[in-house]
Amino acid sequence: MKPMRDILAAVALVGLALLSLPARAALQITDDRGDVVNFERSPQRIVSLLPSLAETVCELGQCQRLVGVDRYTNWPASVKPLPKVGGGLDPNIEQIVALRPDVVLMATSSRAGDRLRALGLKVVALEPKTHADVQRVMLKIGQLLEVPDAQKIWRAIDAAVMAAAQSLPASVRGTRVYFEVNPGPYAAGESSFIGETLTRLGTKNIVPASLGPFPKLNPEYIVRAAPDLIMVGQRSVDGMLQRPGWMSMRAMRAQHLCVFPADESDTLVRPGPRMAEGARLMVRCLADKAPGAKKAGVRP
Template sequence: MLWAALAWSGSWAQPVTVVDDRGVEVRLAQPPQRIVTLLPSLAETVCELGQCQRLVGVDRYTTWPPSLKDVPRVGGGLDPNIEQIVALQPDVVLMATSSRAAQRLSALGIAVVAVEPRTHADVQRVLLTLGQLLQVPDAQRIWRAIDAAVGAAAQALPPAARGARVYFEVNPGPYAAGERSFIGETLARLGARNIVPAAMGPFPKLNPEYVVRADPDVIMVGARSADALRQRPGWHTLRALRQGRLCVFSPQEWDVLVRPGPRMGEAARLMARCLAQTAPGGAASGGRP
């Protein structure tokens, strides 16, 4: 028994090395036991890997899983509280590559792993990278479950719900989820056609007139943005608004939809339900999906 414990301890103390999305090689003397995340999807991924207990700090927007509600908040990804992060003595900080905090934290001797999950392939890569960092075996199994859940949502969608031209508004910029984004890829698997082509990038800012000209069949939007849609010049003419083919998602549902992580299967089910209800003969009502 003692030999087994010593063997496990020795294995646990082995150095770990990962290469993040900046191309930076991050080396740690052992798998990190104290982790701070500055992106909600990264906290969700750590927990999906069964390692919630290692999180000592998360960003202010992290809401899931509920077991994290008492974990200290350290600001946002773009405006983290560096002093608070340092005080938590993390072994590593996980963040988006777009965060400006990486250089400051690295200068303070804190290891940083920066990633950018924008597509399904990115989400898979980030999951495997964190699995390697945390020394969690078979992280690929979790990805297979996510991918299968998206596929199941697509398979359950009735034929009449396929082929709709969709506008998915990420925020009131208006910024949209294009074909190249993880949201756009999920829509494509559901048989929807995105009005924002891949050439415009994953999450482009649109001229509101672009949407008027595109005249989508279905609009998907968060509850915080829905009321202002009809106030935009020309938008009252959109067929989706006139015919009630508008899906307004609650804040809780929105968090599921816009976070590129382990809940993408649930996001696919929410989008599929919207498409089914707004399809010809569906229960379109211009309200919640």
């Protein structure tokens, strides 16, 4: 048997070895760029540079952690008084630093991440583009904020989208839809989260997945495709009326056209927790304006 002195010496050496190991982060997140970001604790001061990410933070019941948002974030109402730090592509770096955030949430497409990291800030880049992305981002932010029921919240959103689809009159299923995201024209293709919602509603998107999620189209393409129904935001509709050949489309002549005011348009084009509300807006549009609904006498 070893003498007690040797045993104590061995224990001391093990203790010194453990102390020399680098401290393990309490929380570790891998973002959509593949970057691993370590936190000693869940961040309490958050700056968000993408509306859908701020909305997700709030949907998870953590709005009080937001200390700054981009200029486009306007929901829920509690975020409106927060400091605006520019846009996702042109943020005010000095203002962000002054807010002393524990983390900055931004889109992967933002070019500001490297500058913020160089200044010592932690950055998590997340960019939802599909329904699966919205779920993944919600769970990722739930992990970051240590919200245990993020999966339950997502299931409620997904179930509400399904309920909206089931409420759609059978007479309008199969309607061929063109959804314009913004002037350009930029459309919501089949592979976008908007296109996925339209598919779940049983409609047909005139913009195939092969063109990408949000392709810029030649206006003549839409004229040739001759959609049954057009969905567009109020911000885009004026220029649409001036496009050559557009008034010859049956959808335009017969007013099979839904024009969404700014607040509804924001709901529709943001891939976040309000997807179910977006689905209900699309159902209302189809029930009110689709050719099949008119024939069946359906009311919204």
